[in-house]
Amino acid sequence: EVQLVESGGGLVQPGRSLRLSCAASGFTFDDYAMHWVRQAPGKGLEWVSGISWNSGSIGYADSVKGRFTISRDNAKNSLYLQMNSLRAEDTALYYCAKAMGTTFFDYWGQGTLVTVSS
Amino acid sequence: QSALTQPASVSGSPGQSITISCTGTSSDVGSYNLVSWYQQHPGKAPKLMIYEVSKRPSGVSNRFSGSKSGNTASLTISGLQAEDEADYYCCSYAGSSSLIFGGGTKLTVL
Numbered sequence: 001e002v003q004l005v006e007s008g009g010g011l012v013q014p015g016r017s018l019r020l021s022c023a024a025s026g027f028t029f030d031d032y033a034m035h036w037v038r039q040a041p042g043k044g045l046e047w048v049s050g051i052s053w054n055s056g057s058i059g060y061a062d063s064v065k066g067r068f069t070i071s072r073d074n075a076k077n078s079l080y081l082q083m084n085s086l087r088a089e090d091t092a093l094y095y096c097a098k099a100m101g102t103t104f105f106d107y108w109g110q111g112t113l114v115t116v117s118s
Numbered sequence: 119q120s121a122l123t124q125p126a127s128v129s130g131s132p133g134q135s136i137t138i139s140c141t142g143t144s145s146d147v148g149s150y151n152l153v154s155w156y157q158q159h160p161g162k163a164p165k166l167m168i169y170e171v172s173k174r175p176s177g178v179s180n181r182f183s184g185s186k187s188g189n190t191a192s193l194t195i196s197g198l199q200a201e202d203e204a205d206y207y208c209c210s211y212a213g214s215s216s217l218i219f220g221g222g223t224k225l226t227v228l
Binding site: 044050105108111 | 121152156209215218220221
């Protein structure tokens with residue numbers, strides 16, 4: 001059974017940093033691209049970032065480019081999102097998602113909540 | 119990167135059919151047959167319903183279908199059922215390893 005478990009969310013002050021993790025199991029992690037998608041409270045889904053199976057191809061939404069860094073450790077079956085210079089508008093539930101064919105998501109975690117507030 | 123445009127809400131009665139549109143540009147929806155659709159019930163993670171414009175994952179009812187014309191993709195749900203009431207999001211590849219979602223559509227089953 002595929003499982004994606006996010007962690008690392010919490011309350012953080014504007015301008016500070018946070019690192020999210022996603023532990024994957026139930027599939028061959030290094031065969032698939034992985035993504036982060038977020039959802040602000042009461043709002044829609046927003047793609048944040050994606051990384052190919054070998055980290056050779058990485059993309060970011062304009063809203064986070066230069067502040068967020070996605071990475072993965074295939075030996076640990078883990079996906080990460082380093083978030084720097086956090087802003088109030090980054091407040092959201094952050095989902096880890098497994099990609100099928102790189103451009104769509106067949107499995108999602110339950111999300112980890114990031115709240116940016118002073 | 120502006121969000122793809124979806125109607126904020128649609129509604130239909132049980133047994134009817136509804137269609138949700140998703141309008142992008144020639145840089146995203148219009149350029150790639152890489153549109154997917156997700157269903158999200160309150161408090162739950164999204165669920166893949168359609169990928170690559172019109173393909174259905176195993177386990178998804180054949181009442182759900184997708185299509186695309188030009189810069190607009192569409193999701194059609196036939197034979198509406200109460201459990202179809204949810205938020206629906208489209209998503210398209212936008213080039214340069216980036217993706218973009220629509221703003222979401224709330225489906226109400228009357």
